[in-house]
Amino acid sequence: MSEEELTFWEKLARIDRRVFYWILFIGLMIPFIHPIVFPIAISPSTRDLYEGIKEMVEPGDVVVMNIAFGVDAWPECMPAFAACTKLLIKEGAKIIFWGAYYDVDMTYQEVLRRCEDYFKNLKYGEDYVYLGYYPYQEAAVAQLAASIRSIFKTDNYGTPLDEIPMMKNVDKATDIKLVLSGDTGDVCDYYIRQWRIPYGTPVAEIGIAMLGSSYMPYYRSGVLFGMSVGVRGGAELEKLIGEPAEATIRMGAINISHILVVIAVILANIGYFASRRK
Amino acid sequence: MPYPTAPADVFGLWVAWLLMLMIYSYPLYKENPVFRFAEHTYIGVMLAIMLVRTSITTTINMVAPPLMKGRLDYIIPIVLGFMMYFLLSARYRWISRYPIAVLVGAGFGLGMRGVLIPNILNQVISTITPPATGAGAVDWWNYIYIAIGTICAVMYFVLTWEHRGAMGYATRLGRWIIMIGLGAYFGNTVLFRMAMLSGRAQFFLQVLKIAPM
Amino acid sequence: MAEVLRREVVYLITAIVTVIMFIEFFFVGTWNVAEELRTWATIIANISLGLGAVRLLSEHAKNIQKRRAGVWPFSIWLWIIFLITILSGLAGYVTTHDAMKNPLYNWLFRWPYTSLGQTLYAITGFYIFSAAYRAFRARNIDAALLLIAGCFVILTNAPIGGVIWGGIPVIGRWFLDYGQAPAMRCFLIVAAFGMLAYGFRALLGRERGFYGEVAGE
Numbered sequence: 001m002s003e004e005e006l007t008f009w010e011k012l013a014r015i016d017r018r019v020f021y022w023i024l025f026i027g028l029m030i031p032f033i034h035p036i037v038f039p040i041a042i043s044p045s046t047r048d049l050y051e052g053i054k055e056m057v058e059p060g061d062v063v064v065m066n067i068a069f070g071v072d073a074w075p076e077c078m079p080a081f082a083a084c085t086k087l088l089i090k091e092g093a094k095i096i097f098w099g100a101y102y103d104v105d106m107t108y109q110e111v112l113r114r115c116e117d118y119f120k121n122l123k124y125g126e127d128y129v130y131l132g133y134y135p136y137q138e139a140a141v142a143q144l145a146a147s148i149r150s151i152f153k154t155d156n157y158g159t160p161l162d163e164i165p166m167m168k169n170v171d172k173a174t175d176i177k178l179v180l181s182g183d184t185g186d187v188c189d190y191y192i193r194q195w196r197i198p199y200g201t202p203v204a205e206i207g208i209a210m211l212g213s214s215y216m217p218y219y220r221s222g223v224l225f226g227m228s229v230g231v232r233g234g235a236e237l238e239k240l241i242g243e244p245a246e247a248t249i250r251m252g253a254i255n256i257s258h259i260l261v262v263i264a265v266i267l268a269n270i271g272y273f274a275s276r277r278k
Numbered sequence: 279m280p281y282p283t284a285p286a287d288v289f290g291l292w293v294a295w296l297l298m299l300m301i302y303s304y305p306l307y308k309e310n311p312v313f314r315f316a317e318h319t320y321i322g323v324m325l326a327i328m329l330v331r332t333s334i335t336t337t338i339n340m341v342a343p344p345l346m347k348g349r350l351d352y353i354i355p356i357v358l359g360f361m362m363y364f365l366l367s368a369r370y371r372w373i374s375r376y377p378i379a380v381l382v383g384a385g386f387g388l389g390m391r392g393v394l395i396p397n398i399l400n401q402v403i404s405t406i407t408p409p410a411t412g413a414g415a416v417d418w419w420n421y422i423y424i425a426i427g428t429i430c431a432v433m434y435f436v437l438t439w440e441h442r443g444a445m446g447y448a449t450r451l452g453r454w455i456i457m458i459g460l461g462a463y464f465g466n467t468v469l470f471r472m473a474m475l476s477g478r479a480q481f482f483l484q485v486l487k488i489a490p491m
Numbered sequence: 492m493a494e495v496l497r498r499e500v501v502y503l504i505t506a507i508v509t510v511i512m513f514i515e516f517f518f519v520g521t522w523n524v525a526e527e528l529r530t531w532a533t534i535i536a537n538i539s540l541g542l543g544a545v546r547l548l549s550e551h552a553k554n555i556q557k558r559r560a561g562v563w564p565f566s567i568w569l570w571i572i573f574l575i576t577i578l579s580g581l582a583g584y585v586t587t588h589d590a591m592k593n594p595l596y597n598w599l600f601r602w603p604y605t606s607l608g609q610t611l612y613a614i615t616g617f618y619i620f621s622a623a624y625r626a627f628r629a630r631n632i633d634a635a636l637l638l639i640a641g642c643f644v645i646l647t648n649a650p651i652g653g654v655i656w657g658g659i660p661v662i663g664r665w666f667l668d669y670g671q672a673p674a675m676r677c678f679l680i681v682a683a684f685g686m687l688a689y690g691f692r693a694l695l696g697r698e699r700g701f702y703g704e705v706a707g708e
Binding site for chain 3: 286287290291293294295297298301302304305314315316317318319320321322323324325326327328331332334335336337340351354355356358359360363365366371372375376377378379381382383384386387388389391393394397398401402404420423424426427428430434435452453454455456457458460462463464465466467468469471472474475477478
């Protein structure tokens with residue numbers, strides 16, 4: 001069929017994919033030049049996460065922040081993770097950071113950088129500690145619940161755990177008030193199976209958006225006490241703690257991109273039905 | 279974060295920006311040597327970081343203190359760990375089955391005991407627990423939808439009986455329920471992918487000082 | 492005897508470790524054997540994580556050795572950047588117990604690695620956009636349901652959805668909170684039964700794919 005014989009919809013269907021890519025990439029930039037701000041409603045799972053932390057954490061409680069996302073997922077996970085870190089510090093929690101991704105060191109540095117104003121008043125070893133990397137294995141997570149010292153003999157900088165003030169009486173899941181797991185994969189499953197169920201330690205998820213679907217049954221059945229879903233969850237948490245930051249700004253780009261995707265789906269289906277009728 | 283001022287960081291920022299453009303030259307233009315250069319840079323750096331952090335430093339951190347205290351039993355997992363590398367030898371690859379046996383055994387044992395309560399028991403309880411007294415019609419509708427929907431969706435995966443007759447109706451409903459679930463999952467996937475890409479678009483502008491850092 | 496060492500002993504180890512881990516659930520925190528085994532498994536996993544790197548690096552070494560057209564210069568670059576990164580990281584670890592304290596390693600980690608990682612991960616954003624245009628057609632009721640739920644969730648996740656029409660976030664929220672729940676719950680339950688069945692088969696030595704057994708071996 002020659003180019004002239006094609007209908008409008010058929011021509012549209014044959015547009016080079018790169019045209020779409022350029023439209024999308026340029027479209028995503030617009031809100032960063034001219035911000036597009038609309039009110040953000042708080043979802044029940046994010047509110048439960050926020051309120052759960054506020055209700056459960058007393059000053060001095062030890063909390064685990066599990067970094068199970070790589071540097072590549074910062075745009076999605078980091079805003080919510082940083083917001084939760086700020087909230088925990090506000091509540092007076094002592095935080096243990098550790099992670100199941102080999103690039104956890106850089107993510108930890110980034111958390112410190114994003115929450116710089118909060119950490120400057122805290123003392124390493126007394127208010128927070130960084131234990132480093134553990135393998136992405138259910139056995140490792142189960143063993144951390146039984147004895148943190150069997151996996152981490154020292155902190156990330158070589159100091160034995162017994163010489164770190166906030167770790168003196170902390171070795172088991174029962175010594176931990178709650179676990180917040182930032183995920184791109186299924187590490188939170190391990191915490192549910194090896195911490196939440198046998199020891200009763202409350203667990204919440206700070207995951208990429210797809211995990212909002214996968215972990216919904218856990219949240220609905222009360223296994224997870226809260227859940228932040230992707231960058232949207234990050235924006236909601238920023239609103240709840242009263243500090244709009246990266247995720248709030250990025251919702252403008254989410255508006256543009258999501259509208260583009262829906263327009264693409266609608267156009268494609270109109271074209272499909274039009275060509276089918278023909 | 280303020281715009282970096284240290285020369286190494288400013289240089290790093292621009293290197294990062296250029297490498298990003300090199301990678302995007304593939305989808306936005308076509309496969310080219312510049313893209314392959316950036317791709318190989320990533321693999322080289324990533325492999326090194328992975329080895330430093332996992333097999334080398336974390337292993338030393340885990341085994342050196344107990345070994346120095348005379349815990350010679352820690353030699354066993356070290357030997358087993360290195361036995362895994364026999365996977366690279368066609369002749370002796372069977373040796374690697376021993377560490378695999380330990381890993382798989384631990385994985386299955388922990389997984390099997392772990393799924394019983396949160397994945398089965400809690401889900402069944404949550405499905406059949408009716409709304410509290412005084413719940414409205416919407417709550418009851420959601421309860422019935424989730425209860426019947428879950429049963430029908432599970433029936434879709436029951437392959438012992440042919441999906442015909444009453445079973446056929448139930449599994450068809452189950453398939454629709456699954457499609458709704460996958461639709462929501464797709465919606466969330468779009469959020470994730472676009473959040474990632476918007477991060478790059480933002481970085482593109484930040485380096486050029488068009489958007490604030 | 493050799494055959495027994497290659498097969499039966501291996502299956503027996505798997506079965507023993509599986510049973511120990513399973514039974515320990517009823518004695519949580521009181522059984523040292525299980526805890527020791529888990530620590531071993533963690534160390535084994537840690538050491539074996541280098542396997543993929545060794546395999547990949549040897550492939551690139553072969554590319555260089557055989558001067559594979561269009562590939563070998565990139566393989567040389569990969570090896571150079573790999574050596575620079577690993578040596579700087581190890582220098583940092585040996586001198587300060589923290590690889591990140593080496594400025595070169597930190598620089599390579601912070602700028603090239605982070606940027607490339609985020610860029611490569613984000614590339615699928617382009618593909619999902621073109622897939623939305625080229626693949627998502629309401630060809631039947633199943634596909635239509637998927638598309639309707641998907642579009643409402645997409646517009647709910649973006650705050651602009653509520654600005655277009657107030658009903659969008661209400662319907663989208665229903666899909667997120669209730670609509671998807673039965674399907675996701677079904678996946679959890681079905682996957683759990685699958686894991687139990689697969690685990691018991693492995694326990695009995697009936698499931699062997701993960702040992703890397705090659706046909707005829």
